[in-house]
Amino acid sequence: MPACSYVRPHEEETVSHDHGHHPHPHDEPGHHHPHRHTGGRLARLRHRLGHLLTPHSHESSDKxxxxxxxxxxxxxxxxxxxxxxxxxxxxxxxxxxxxxxxxxxxxxxxxxxxxxxxxxxxxxxxxxxxxxxxxxxxxxxxxxxxxxxxxxxxxxxxxxxxxxxxxxxxxxxxxxxxxxxxxxxxxxxxxxxxxxxxxxxxxxxxxxxxxxxxxxxxxxxxxxxxxxxxxxxxxxxxxxxxxxxxxxxxxxxxxxxxxxxxxxxxxxxxMDAVDPALVDAAETALRAVPGVREVGQLRLRWIGHRLRAEVAVVVDGHLSVRAGHAIAVEAEHALLHAVPKLTAAVIHTDIQPDPGERDPHHALTHHATA
The missing domain is CATH 1.20.1510.10 (Cation efflux protein transmembrane domain)
Structure with missing residues:
Protein backbone atom coordinates (compact mmCIF):
# COMPACT_ATOMS: atom_id res chain seq x y z
CA MET A 1 0.00 0.00 0.00
CA PRO A 2 1.45 3.37 -0.89
CA ALA A 3 1.91 5.90 1.85
CA CYS A 4 -1.05 8.18 2.14
CA SER A 5 -2.12 11.18 4.17
CA TYR A 6 -5.54 11.15 5.78
CA VAL A 7 -7.63 14.24 6.33
CA ARG A 8 -11.24 13.90 7.35
CA PRO A 9 -13.43 14.97 4.42
CA HIS A 10 -15.62 17.16 6.62
CA GLU A 11 -12.70 19.15 8.00
CA GLU A 12 -13.62 22.79 7.48
CA GLU A 13 -10.14 24.21 7.24
CA THR A 14 -8.00 23.81 4.15
CA VAL A 15 -5.01 21.64 4.98
CA SER A 16 -1.76 21.81 3.06
CA HIS A 17 0.03 18.44 2.73
CA ASP A 18 3.72 18.39 3.43
CA HIS A 19 5.37 15.74 1.24
CA GLY A 20 8.88 16.43 2.49
CA HIS A 21 10.85 13.39 3.55
CA HIS A 22 10.78 12.71 7.25
CA PRO A 23 12.63 10.04 9.22
CA HIS A 24 10.60 7.38 10.96
CA PRO A 25 11.44 4.23 12.86
CA HIS A 26 10.81 0.80 11.31
CA ASP A 27 10.52 -2.56 12.93
CA GLU A 28 12.90 -5.31 11.95
CA PRO A 29 11.99 -6.85 8.58
CA GLY A 30 9.44 -9.63 8.82
CA HIS A 31 8.72 -8.96 12.50
CA HIS A 32 5.11 -8.12 13.36
CA HIS A 33 3.65 -6.74 16.58
CA PRO A 34 -0.02 -7.59 17.13
CA HIS A 35 -0.36 -5.13 20.03
CA ARG A 36 2.21 -3.22 22.05
CA HIS A 37 0.14 -2.84 25.18
CA THR A 38 -1.63 -5.75 26.88
CA GLY A 39 -4.17 -3.34 28.35
CA GLY A 40 -5.17 -1.97 24.97
CA ARG A 41 -8.25 -4.18 24.61
CA LEU A 42 -9.56 -3.19 28.05
CA ALA A 43 -8.95 0.49 27.35
CA ARG A 44 -10.81 0.26 24.05
CA LEU A 45 -13.71 -1.58 25.73
CA ARG A 46 -14.00 1.11 28.40
CA HIS A 47 -13.86 3.79 25.73
CA ARG A 48 -16.67 2.19 23.71
CA LEU A 49 -18.83 1.78 26.81
CA GLY A 50 -18.22 5.46 27.50
CA HIS A 51 -19.49 6.32 24.05
CA LEU A 52 -22.68 4.33 24.70
CA LEU A 53 -23.29 5.93 28.07
CA THR A 54 -22.27 9.44 27.04
CA PRO A 55 -22.59 9.88 23.29
CA HIS A 56 -20.56 12.65 21.73
CA SER A 57 -19.44 13.74 18.32
CA HIS A 58 -16.22 14.96 16.70
CA GLU A 59 -17.99 16.50 13.72
CA SER A 60 -16.62 19.85 12.53
CA SER A 61 -19.88 21.61 13.46
CA ASP A 62 -19.41 20.54 17.09
CA LYS A 63 -15.79 21.70 17.05
CA MET A 271 7.92 29.65 18.24
CA ASP A 272 5.25 26.89 18.39
CA ALA A 273 6.40 25.54 21.74
CA VAL A 274 4.11 23.02 23.45
CA ASP A 275 4.21 21.19 26.76
CA PRO A 276 6.28 18.01 26.22
CA ALA A 277 3.68 16.16 28.33
CA LEU A 278 1.18 16.71 25.49
CA VAL A 279 3.57 15.06 23.04
CA ASP A 280 4.02 12.12 25.41
CA ALA A 281 0.25 11.74 25.79
CA ALA A 282 -0.23 11.83 22.02
CA GLU A 283 2.45 9.18 21.38
CA THR A 284 1.03 6.90 24.07
CA ALA A 285 -2.48 7.16 22.62
CA LEU A 286 -1.29 6.48 19.07
CA ARG A 287 0.74 3.41 20.02
CA ALA A 288 -2.38 1.91 21.63
CA VAL A 289 -4.34 2.10 18.33
CA PRO A 290 -4.75 -1.35 16.71
CA GLY A 291 -2.70 -1.53 13.51
CA VAL A 292 -0.21 1.19 14.45
CA ARG A 293 3.25 -0.41 14.50
CA GLU A 294 5.18 2.71 15.44
CA VAL A 295 4.84 6.48 15.68
CA GLY A 296 7.10 8.56 13.46
CA GLN A 297 7.26 12.33 13.27
CA LEU A 298 4.75 14.05 15.57
CA ARG A 299 4.06 17.77 15.60
CA LEU A 300 1.71 19.81 17.76
CA ARG A 301 1.10 23.52 17.46
CA TRP A 302 -1.17 26.06 19.09
CA ILE A 303 -3.32 28.20 16.80
CA GLY A 304 -4.97 30.64 19.16
CA HIS A 305 -6.28 28.58 22.07
CA ARG A 306 -6.73 25.41 19.99
CA LEU A 307 -4.23 22.69 19.07
CA ARG A 308 -3.55 21.01 15.72
CA ALA A 309 -1.52 17.85 15.18
CA GLU A 310 0.46 16.36 12.30
CA VAL A 311 1.73 12.82 12.73
CA ALA A 312 3.14 9.89 10.76
CA VAL A 313 2.24 6.36 11.87
CA VAL A 314 3.82 3.13 10.61
CA VAL A 315 1.39 0.41 9.47
CA ASP A 316 1.60 -2.95 7.73
CA GLY A 317 2.51 -2.32 4.09
CA HIS A 318 0.24 -5.13 2.86
CA LEU A 319 -2.98 -3.59 4.14
CA SER A 320 -5.59 -2.32 1.70
CA VAL A 321 -6.11 1.42 1.28
CA ARG A 322 -9.46 1.08 3.05
CA ALA A 323 -7.87 -0.70 6.02
CA GLY A 324 -5.08 1.91 6.20
CA HIS A 325 -7.70 4.66 6.12
CA ALA A 326 -9.58 3.04 9.01
CA ILE A 327 -6.40 2.99 11.10
CA ALA A 328 -5.84 6.69 10.36
CA VAL A 329 -9.41 7.49 11.46
CA GLU A 330 -8.96 5.60 14.71
CA ALA A 331 -5.60 7.31 15.27
CA GLU A 332 -7.19 10.73 14.96
CA HIS A 333 -10.00 9.65 17.25
CA ALA A 334 -7.49 8.55 19.87
CA LEU A 335 -5.65 11.87 19.64
CA LEU A 336 -8.84 13.88 20.07
CA HIS A 337 -9.47 12.08 23.35
CA ALA A 338 -5.88 12.08 24.62
CA VAL A 339 -4.85 15.68 23.87
CA PRO A 340 -6.92 18.47 25.46
CA LYS A 341 -7.95 21.35 23.16
CA LEU A 342 -7.01 19.40 20.02
CA THR A 343 -9.41 20.20 17.16
CA ALA A 344 -7.78 18.59 14.10
CA ALA A 345 -5.12 16.06 13.18
CA VAL A 346 -3.48 15.15 9.88
CA ILE A 347 -2.49 11.47 9.91
CA HIS A 348 0.14 10.27 7.42
CA THR A 349 0.46 6.49 7.11
CA ASP A 350 3.91 5.09 6.44
CA ILE A 351 4.44 1.45 5.49
CA GLN A 352 6.89 -1.09 6.77
CA PRO A 353 9.12 -2.04 3.83
CA ASP A 354 9.57 -5.71 3.05
CA PRO A 355 13.05 -7.24 3.36
CA GLY A 356 15.22 -5.89 0.56
CA GLU A 357 12.62 -3.30 -0.49
CA ARG A 358 13.80 0.23 -1.16
CA ASP A 359 12.65 3.01 1.18
CA PRO A 360 9.19 4.07 -0.07
CA HIS A 361 10.25 7.71 0.34
CA HIS A 362 13.30 7.36 -1.87
CA ALA A 363 11.81 9.61 -4.58
CA LEU A 364 11.56 12.44 -2.04
CA THR A 365 15.07 12.29 -0.65
CA HIS A 366 16.39 15.00 -2.95
CA HIS A 367 13.83 17.38 -1.42
CA ALA A 368 15.05 16.74 2.11
CA THR A 369 16.48 19.77 3.90
CA ALA A 370 20.01 19.68 5.27
Whole structure:
Protein backbone atom coordinates (compact mmCIF):
# COMPACT_ATOMS: atom_id res chain seq x y z
CA MET A 1 0.00 0.00 0.00
CA PRO A 2 1.45 3.37 -0.89
CA ALA A 3 1.91 5.90 1.85
CA CYS A 4 -1.05 8.18 2.14
CA SER A 5 -2.12 11.18 4.17
CA TYR A 6 -5.54 11.15 5.78
CA VAL A 7 -7.63 14.24 6.33
CA ARG A 8 -11.24 13.90 7.35
CA PRO A 9 -13.43 14.97 4.42
CA HIS A 10 -15.62 17.16 6.62
CA GLU A 11 -12.70 19.15 8.00
CA GLU A 12 -13.62 22.79 7.48
CA GLU A 13 -10.14 24.21 7.24
CA THR A 14 -8.00 23.81 4.15
CA VAL A 15 -5.01 21.64 4.98
CA SER A 16 -1.76 21.81 3.06
CA HIS A 17 0.03 18.44 2.73
CA ASP A 18 3.72 18.39 3.43
CA HIS A 19 5.37 15.74 1.24
CA GLY A 20 8.88 16.43 2.49
CA HIS A 21 10.85 13.39 3.55
CA HIS A 22 10.78 12.71 7.25
CA PRO A 23 12.63 10.04 9.22
CA HIS A 24 10.60 7.38 10.96
CA PRO A 25 11.44 4.23 12.86
CA HIS A 26 10.81 0.80 11.31
CA ASP A 27 10.52 -2.56 12.93
CA GLU A 28 12.90 -5.31 11.95
CA PRO A 29 11.99 -6.85 8.58
CA GLY A 30 9.44 -9.63 8.82
CA HIS A 31 8.72 -8.96 12.50
CA HIS A 32 5.11 -8.12 13.36
CA HIS A 33 3.65 -6.74 16.58
CA PRO A 34 -0.02 -7.59 17.13
CA HIS A 35 -0.36 -5.13 20.03
CA ARG A 36 2.21 -3.22 22.05
CA HIS A 37 0.14 -2.84 25.18
CA THR A 38 -1.63 -5.75 26.88
CA GLY A 39 -4.17 -3.34 28.35
CA GLY A 40 -5.17 -1.97 24.97
CA ARG A 41 -8.25 -4.18 24.61
CA LEU A 42 -9.56 -3.19 28.05
CA ALA A 43 -8.95 0.49 27.35
CA ARG A 44 -10.81 0.26 24.05
CA LEU A 45 -13.71 -1.58 25.73
CA ARG A 46 -14.00 1.11 28.40
CA HIS A 47 -13.86 3.79 25.73
CA ARG A 48 -16.67 2.19 23.71
CA LEU A 49 -18.83 1.78 26.81
CA GLY A 50 -18.22 5.46 27.50
CA HIS A 51 -19.49 6.32 24.05
CA LEU A 52 -22.68 4.33 24.70
CA LEU A 53 -23.29 5.93 28.07
CA THR A 54 -22.27 9.44 27.04
CA PRO A 55 -22.59 9.88 23.29
CA HIS A 56 -20.56 12.65 21.73
CA SER A 57 -19.44 13.74 18.32
CA HIS A 58 -16.22 14.96 16.70
CA GLU A 59 -17.99 16.50 13.72
CA SER A 60 -16.62 19.85 12.53
CA SER A 61 -19.88 21.61 13.46
CA ASP A 62 -19.41 20.54 17.09
CA LYS A 63 -15.79 21.70 17.05
CA UNK A 64 -16.85 25.06 15.61
CA UNK A 65 -19.49 25.46 18.33
CA UNK A 66 -16.91 24.65 21.02
CA UNK A 67 -14.43 27.14 19.55
CA UNK A 68 -17.07 29.87 19.40
CA UNK A 69 -18.16 29.15 22.98
CA UNK A 70 -14.57 29.31 24.27
CA UNK A 71 -14.03 32.63 22.48
CA UNK A 72 -17.26 33.96 23.99
CA UNK A 73 -16.07 32.94 27.46
CA UNK A 74 -12.76 34.65 26.83
CA UNK A 75 -14.47 37.84 25.70
CA UNK A 76 -16.73 37.81 28.75
CA UNK A 77 -13.72 37.43 31.05
CA UNK A 78 -11.93 40.29 29.31
CA UNK A 79 -14.75 42.80 29.50
CA UNK A 80 -15.68 41.99 33.10
CA UNK A 81 -12.05 42.30 34.20
CA UNK A 82 -11.68 45.48 32.14
CA UNK A 83 -14.58 47.05 34.02
CA UNK A 84 -13.18 46.05 37.43
CA UNK A 85 -9.66 47.27 36.69
CA UNK A 86 -11.01 50.43 35.08
CA UNK A 87 -12.96 51.38 38.22
CA UNK A 88 -9.92 50.58 40.37
CA UNK A 89 -7.60 52.70 38.21
CA UNK A 90 -9.97 55.68 38.20
CA UNK A 91 -10.28 55.58 42.01
CA UNK A 92 -6.50 55.42 42.36
CA UNK A 93 -5.97 58.25 39.86
CA UNK A 94 -8.18 60.57 41.92
CA UNK A 95 -6.12 59.88 45.04
CA UNK A 96 -2.86 60.39 43.05
CA UNK A 97 -3.99 63.91 42.16
CA UNK A 98 -4.89 64.68 45.77
CA UNK A 99 -1.87 63.06 47.46
CA UNK A 100 0.93 63.48 44.89
CA UNK A 101 2.22 59.94 45.56
CA UNK A 102 4.63 58.84 42.82
CA UNK A 103 4.51 55.22 44.01
CA UNK A 104 0.73 55.24 43.70
CA UNK A 105 1.07 57.00 40.32
CA UNK A 106 3.30 54.20 39.00
CA UNK A 107 0.91 51.57 40.33
CA UNK A 108 -2.09 53.37 38.82
CA UNK A 109 -0.47 53.62 35.40
CA UNK A 110 0.43 49.94 35.51
CA UNK A 111 -3.11 48.98 36.51
CA UNK A 112 -4.56 51.11 33.72
CA UNK A 113 -2.19 49.52 31.22
CA UNK A 114 -3.17 46.09 32.48
CA UNK A 115 -6.83 46.94 31.97
CA UNK A 116 -6.18 48.09 28.41
CA UNK A 117 -4.53 44.77 27.51
CA UNK A 118 -8.11 43.48 27.28
CA UNK A 119 -8.51 45.42 24.02
CA UNK A 120 -5.95 43.58 21.83
CA UNK A 121 -6.96 40.26 23.36
CA UNK A 122 -10.60 41.01 22.65
CA UNK A 123 -9.78 41.82 19.02
CA UNK A 124 -7.82 38.56 18.79
CA UNK A 125 -10.78 36.54 20.11
CA UNK A 126 -13.09 38.18 17.56
CA UNK A 127 -10.69 37.49 14.69
CA UNK A 128 -10.24 33.91 15.88
CA UNK A 129 -13.93 33.27 15.21
CA UNK A 130 -13.54 33.91 11.50
CA UNK A 131 -13.53 30.93 9.20
CA UNK A 132 -10.38 29.87 7.35
CA UNK A 133 -9.90 31.21 3.83
CA UNK A 134 -7.79 30.27 0.84
CA UNK A 135 -5.24 32.87 1.96
CA UNK A 136 -5.40 32.17 5.72
CA UNK A 137 -5.80 28.41 5.48
CA UNK A 138 -5.32 27.85 9.23
CA UNK A 139 -7.76 30.60 10.18
CA UNK A 140 -7.01 33.67 12.30
CA UNK A 141 -6.16 32.07 15.64
CA UNK A 142 -2.60 33.41 15.53
CA UNK A 143 -4.04 36.86 16.25
CA UNK A 144 -3.71 35.85 19.91
CA UNK A 145 0.06 35.71 19.45
CA UNK A 146 0.04 39.24 18.06
CA UNK A 147 -2.06 40.36 21.02
CA UNK A 148 0.55 38.81 23.30
CA UNK A 149 3.25 40.91 21.66
CA UNK A 150 1.15 44.04 22.20
CA UNK A 151 0.75 43.09 25.87
CA UNK A 152 4.51 42.72 26.29
CA UNK A 153 5.12 46.12 24.71
CA UNK A 154 2.46 47.66 26.97
CA UNK A 155 4.10 46.21 30.08
CA UNK A 156 7.47 47.54 28.95
CA UNK A 157 6.03 51.03 28.43
CA UNK A 158 4.46 51.05 31.90
CA UNK A 159 7.80 49.99 33.42
CA UNK A 160 9.60 52.86 31.71
CA UNK A 161 6.99 55.37 32.86
CA UNK A 162 7.14 54.15 36.46
CA UNK A 163 10.95 54.37 36.43
CA UNK A 164 10.92 57.88 34.99
CA UNK A 165 8.42 59.08 37.61
CA UNK A 166 10.42 57.58 40.48
CA UNK A 167 13.74 59.08 39.31
CA UNK A 168 12.10 62.48 38.82
CA UNK A 169 10.79 62.38 42.40
CA UNK A 170 14.23 61.35 43.73
CA UNK A 171 15.79 64.36 42.02
CA UNK A 172 12.98 66.68 43.07
CA UNK A 173 11.48 65.42 46.37
CA UNK A 174 7.96 66.57 47.21
CA UNK A 175 5.79 65.96 50.21
CA UNK A 176 2.99 63.37 50.11
CA UNK A 177 -0.39 64.30 51.52
CA UNK A 178 -3.41 62.24 52.61
CA UNK A 179 -1.39 59.16 53.56
CA UNK A 180 -4.44 57.22 54.73
CA UNK A 181 -6.09 57.77 51.35
CA UNK A 182 -2.96 56.48 49.59
CA UNK A 183 -2.98 53.38 51.79
CA UNK A 184 -6.66 52.77 51.04
CA UNK A 185 -6.05 53.15 47.31
CA UNK A 186 -3.21 50.62 47.50
CA UNK A 187 -5.46 48.09 49.21
CA UNK A 188 -8.17 48.71 46.62
CA UNK A 189 -5.62 48.12 43.85
CA UNK A 190 -4.62 44.80 45.40
CA UNK A 191 -8.19 43.57 45.81
CA UNK A 192 -9.20 44.57 42.28
CA UNK A 193 -6.17 42.96 40.67
CA UNK A 194 -6.40 39.74 42.69
CA UNK A 195 -10.06 39.27 41.76
CA UNK A 196 -9.27 39.88 38.09
CA UNK A 197 -6.27 37.52 38.27
CA UNK A 198 -8.36 34.66 39.66
CA UNK A 199 -11.09 35.23 37.08
CA UNK A 200 -8.77 35.44 34.06
CA UNK A 201 -6.67 32.46 35.11
CA UNK A 202 -9.73 30.29 35.74
CA UNK A 203 -11.33 31.11 32.39
CA UNK A 204 -8.01 30.98 30.52
CA UNK A 205 -7.27 27.47 31.76
CA UNK A 206 -10.79 26.31 30.98
CA UNK A 207 -10.70 27.46 27.34
CA UNK A 208 -6.98 26.77 26.74
CA UNK A 209 -5.87 30.39 26.21
CA UNK A 210 -2.27 30.85 27.34
CA UNK A 211 -2.51 34.58 26.62
CA UNK A 212 -5.46 34.99 29.01
CA UNK A 213 -3.73 32.94 31.73
CA UNK A 214 -0.55 35.00 31.35
CA UNK A 215 -2.56 38.20 31.57
CA UNK A 216 -4.16 36.89 34.75
CA UNK A 217 -0.76 36.20 36.29
CA UNK A 218 0.24 39.70 35.26
CA UNK A 219 -2.77 41.09 37.14
CA UNK A 220 -1.83 39.07 40.23
CA UNK A 221 1.66 40.57 40.25
CA UNK A 222 0.10 44.03 39.85
CA UNK A 223 -1.89 43.34 42.99
CA UNK A 224 1.23 42.67 45.02
CA UNK A 225 2.89 45.81 43.67
CA UNK A 226 -0.17 47.72 44.86
CA UNK A 227 0.53 46.44 48.36
CA UNK A 228 4.08 47.75 47.99
CA UNK A 229 2.62 51.26 47.85
CA UNK A 230 1.64 50.73 51.48
CA UNK A 231 5.33 50.61 52.33
CA UNK A 232 5.85 53.99 50.71
CA UNK A 233 2.98 55.52 52.65
CA UNK A 234 4.23 53.91 55.86
CA UNK A 235 7.77 55.15 55.33
CA UNK A 236 6.54 58.66 54.66
CA UNK A 237 4.40 58.56 57.79
CA UNK A 238 7.53 57.65 59.76
CA UNK A 239 9.35 60.67 58.36
CA UNK A 240 11.42 59.06 55.57
CA UNK A 241 10.90 61.52 52.73
CA UNK A 242 12.42 59.28 50.03
CA UNK A 243 10.26 56.27 50.89
CA UNK A 244 7.74 57.05 48.12
CA UNK A 245 10.19 57.27 45.16
CA UNK A 246 12.23 54.30 46.48
CA UNK A 247 9.11 52.15 46.52
CA UNK A 248 8.36 53.49 43.05
CA UNK A 249 11.68 52.05 41.89
CA UNK A 250 10.87 48.72 43.57
CA UNK A 251 7.60 48.62 41.67
CA UNK A 252 9.53 49.26 38.47
CA UNK A 253 11.71 46.25 39.24
CA UNK A 254 8.61 44.12 39.87
CA UNK A 255 7.15 45.20 36.54
CA UNK A 256 10.43 44.26 34.85
CA UNK A 257 10.13 40.73 36.29
CA UNK A 258 6.60 40.45 34.95
CA UNK A 259 7.87 41.71 31.60
CA UNK A 260 10.49 38.96 31.50
CA UNK A 261 7.97 36.22 32.24
CA UNK A 262 5.40 37.59 29.78
CA UNK A 263 8.01 37.90 27.04
CA UNK A 264 9.08 34.28 27.61
CA UNK A 265 5.47 33.07 27.34
CA UNK A 266 4.86 35.00 24.13
CA UNK A 267 8.17 33.87 22.64
CA UNK A 268 7.33 30.22 23.31
CA UNK A 269 3.92 30.57 21.70
CA UNK A 270 5.27 32.37 18.61
CA MET A 271 7.92 29.65 18.24
CA ASP A 272 5.25 26.89 18.39
CA ALA A 273 6.40 25.54 21.74
CA VAL A 274 4.11 23.02 23.45
CA ASP A 275 4.21 21.19 26.76
CA PRO A 276 6.28 18.01 26.22
CA ALA A 277 3.68 16.16 28.33
CA LEU A 278 1.18 16.71 25.49
CA VAL A 279 3.57 15.06 23.04
CA ASP A 280 4.02 12.12 25.41
CA ALA A 281 0.25 11.74 25.79
CA ALA A 282 -0.23 11.83 22.02
CA GLU A 283 2.45 9.18 21.38
CA THR A 284 1.03 6.90 24.07
CA ALA A 285 -2.48 7.16 22.62
CA LEU A 286 -1.29 6.48 19.07
CA ARG A 287 0.74 3.41 20.02
CA ALA A 288 -2.38 1.91 21.63
CA VAL A 289 -4.34 2.10 18.33
CA PRO A 290 -4.75 -1.35 16.71
CA GLY A 291 -2.70 -1.53 13.51
CA VAL A 292 -0.21 1.19 14.45
CA ARG A 293 3.25 -0.41 14.50
CA GLU A 294 5.18 2.71 15.44
CA VAL A 295 4.84 6.48 15.68
CA GLY A 296 7.10 8.56 13.46
CA GLN A 297 7.26 12.33 13.27
CA LEU A 298 4.75 14.05 15.57
CA ARG A 299 4.06 17.77 15.60
CA LEU A 300 1.71 19.81 17.76
CA ARG A 301 1.10 23.52 17.46
CA TRP A 302 -1.17 26.06 19.09
CA ILE A 303 -3.32 28.20 16.80
CA GLY A 304 -4.97 30.64 19.16
CA HIS A 305 -6.28 28.58 22.07
CA ARG A 306 -6.73 25.41 19.99
CA LEU A 307 -4.23 22.69 19.07
CA ARG A 308 -3.55 21.01 15.72
CA ALA A 309 -1.52 17.85 15.18
CA GLU A 310 0.46 16.36 12.30
CA VAL A 311 1.73 12.82 12.73
CA ALA A 312 3.14 9.89 10.76
CA VAL A 313 2.24 6.36 11.87
CA VAL A 314 3.82 3.13 10.61
CA VAL A 315 1.39 0.41 9.47
CA ASP A 316 1.60 -2.95 7.73
CA GLY A 317 2.51 -2.32 4.09
CA HIS A 318 0.24 -5.13 2.86
CA LEU A 319 -2.98 -3.59 4.14
CA SER A 320 -5.59 -2.32 1.70
CA VAL A 321 -6.11 1.42 1.28
CA ARG A 322 -9.46 1.08 3.05
CA ALA A 323 -7.87 -0.70 6.02
CA GLY A 324 -5.08 1.91 6.20
CA HIS A 325 -7.70 4.66 6.12
CA ALA A 326 -9.58 3.04 9.01
CA ILE A 327 -6.40 2.99 11.10
CA ALA A 328 -5.84 6.69 10.36
CA VAL A 329 -9.41 7.49 11.46
CA GLU A 330 -8.96 5.60 14.71
CA ALA A 331 -5.60 7.31 15.27
CA GLU A 332 -7.19 10.73 14.96
CA HIS A 333 -10.00 9.65 17.25
CA ALA A 334 -7.49 8.55 19.87
CA LEU A 335 -5.65 11.87 19.64
CA LEU A 336 -8.84 13.88 20.07
CA HIS A 337 -9.47 12.08 23.35
CA ALA A 338 -5.88 12.08 24.62
CA VAL A 339 -4.85 15.68 23.87
CA PRO A 340 -6.92 18.47 25.46
CA LYS A 341 -7.95 21.35 23.16
CA LEU A 342 -7.01 19.40 20.02
CA THR A 343 -9.41 20.20 17.16
CA ALA A 344 -7.78 18.59 14.10
CA ALA A 345 -5.12 16.06 13.18
CA VAL A 346 -3.48 15.15 9.88
CA ILE A 347 -2.49 11.47 9.91
CA HIS A 348 0.14 10.27 7.42
CA THR A 349 0.46 6.49 7.11
CA ASP A 350 3.91 5.09 6.44
CA ILE A 351 4.44 1.45 5.49
CA GLN A 352 6.89 -1.09 6.77
CA PRO A 353 9.12 -2.04 3.83
CA ASP A 354 9.57 -5.71 3.05
CA PRO A 355 13.05 -7.24 3.36
CA GLY A 356 15.22 -5.89 0.56
CA GLU A 357 12.62 -3.30 -0.49
CA ARG A 358 13.80 0.23 -1.16
CA ASP A 359 12.65 3.01 1.18
CA PRO A 360 9.19 4.07 -0.07
CA HIS A 361 10.25 7.71 0.34
CA HIS A 362 13.30 7.36 -1.87
CA ALA A 363 11.81 9.61 -4.58
CA LEU A 364 11.56 12.44 -2.04
CA THR A 365 15.07 12.29 -0.65
CA HIS A 366 16.39 15.00 -2.95
CA HIS A 367 13.83 17.38 -1.42
CA ALA A 368 15.05 16.74 2.11
CA THR A 369 16.48 19.77 3.90
CA ALA A 370 20.01 19.68 5.27
Missing amino acids: LDAALESSAQGMRALWVSLAVLGVTAVAQAVIVVVSGSVALLGDTVHNAADALTAVPLGIAFVLGRRAATRRFTYGYGRAEDLAGIVIVVTIAASALFAAWSAVDRLLDPRAMDHLWAVAAAAVAGFLGNEWVARYRIRVGRRIGSAALVADGLHARTDGFTSLAVLLGAGGTALGWELADPVVGLLITAAIALVLRDAAREVFHRV
